[in-house]
Amino acid sequence: GEDVEQSLFLSVREGDSSVINCTYTDSSSTYLYWYKQEPGAGLQLLTYIFSNMDMKQDQRLTVLLNKKDKHLSLRIADTQTGDSAIYFCAESRGPRGNTGKLIFGQGTTLQVKP
Amino acid sequence: DTEVTQTPKHLVMGMTNKKSLKCEQHMGHRAMYWYKQKAKKPPELMFVYSYEKLSINESVPSRFSPECPNSSLLNLHLHALQPEDSALYLCASSPTGSGANVLTFGAGSRLTVL
Numbered sequence: 001g002e003d004v005e006q007s008l009f010l011s012v013r014e015g016d017s018s019v020i021n022c023t024y025t026d027s028s029s030t031y032l033y034w035y036k037q038e039p040g041a042g043l044q045l046l047t048y049i050f051s052n053m054d055m056k057q058d059q060r061l062t063v064l065l066n067k068k069d070k071h072l073s074l075r076i077a078d079t080q081t082g083d084s085a086i087y088f089c090a091e092s093r094g095p096r097g098n099t100g101k102l103i104f105g106q107g108t109t110l111q112v113k114p
Numbered sequence: 115d116t117e118v119t120q121t122p123k124h125l126v127m128g129m130t131n132k133k134s135l136k137c138e139q140h141m142g143h144r145a146m147y148w149y150k151q152k153a154k155k156p157p158e159l160m161f162v163y164s165y166e167k168l169s170i171n172e173s174v175p176s177r178f179s180p181e182c183p184n185s186s187l188l189n190l191h192l193h194a195l196q197p198e199d200s201a202l203y204l205c206a207s208s209p210t211g212s213g214a215n216v217l218t219f220g221a222g223s224r225l226t227v228l
Contacts, residue, residue, distance in 0.1 A: 031214045031215060033214075033215075033216075035219075040221075041221055041222070042118075042204055042206075042219035042220050042221045042222050043157065043204070043206075043217075043219040044219070045216055045217065045218070048214050048216065050214070088156055088157075092214075092215045101159050101162075101170065101172075102159065102215055102217060103159075104156035104157055105156060106155070106156055107154075107155075107156055
């Protein structure tokens with residue numbers, strides 16, 4: 001995860017927007033991903049974005065991609081206490097096609113206060 | 115069925131024991147993965163199987179031995195482990211071919227080595 005960097009902690013109030021940031025290093029990555037992990041659970045895919053896109057919106061989630069700066073962000077609108085979890089960004093590396101390596105950032109712990 | 119099922123959920127073993135972790139999916143995915151996750155760290159890739167053949171081994175010690183008996187099952191055989199091998203072991207599967215590497219993760223097997 002050392003080549004994909006995220007801030008470690010974010011605290012917001014319920015109802016506010018949360019923005020989680022990520023920087024990656026491999027400019028050849030074709031897809032970038034956001035996963036969520038709740039305590040004691042596996043990872044759940046939230047969304048992903050193709051590298052030729054700048055933005056993707058899915059209900060409360062908005063992903064922004066700045067390919068020039070290798071910067072990815074995840075915005076959660078109207079953050080709820082159930083959104084409290086660890087959020088990992090990830091990039092694909094390795095063989096062509098989708099059985100290559102998925103490299104994760106260190107994860108950002110999102111704390112939502114009532 | 116859109117799940118990846120891992121058993122057991124918890125495993126405690128001594129350094130001389132032999133045990134196995136099991137993973138099953140019925141989504142027709144032909145790629146399956148083992149990841150290791152230490153506390154407060156991102157998942158780290160161990161092995162990738164594609165069409166029941168080992169395609170990636172991330173220089174994992176031989177005390178971990180993967181096996182893919184068929185397209186739905188993935189095992190991880192454990193022998194002579196060390197206490198530092200204690201971690202959450204995550205299994206995942208994905209479709210093959212071009213496109214996004216969308217992994218579906220199981221809930222994990224939490225391993226403690228005494």
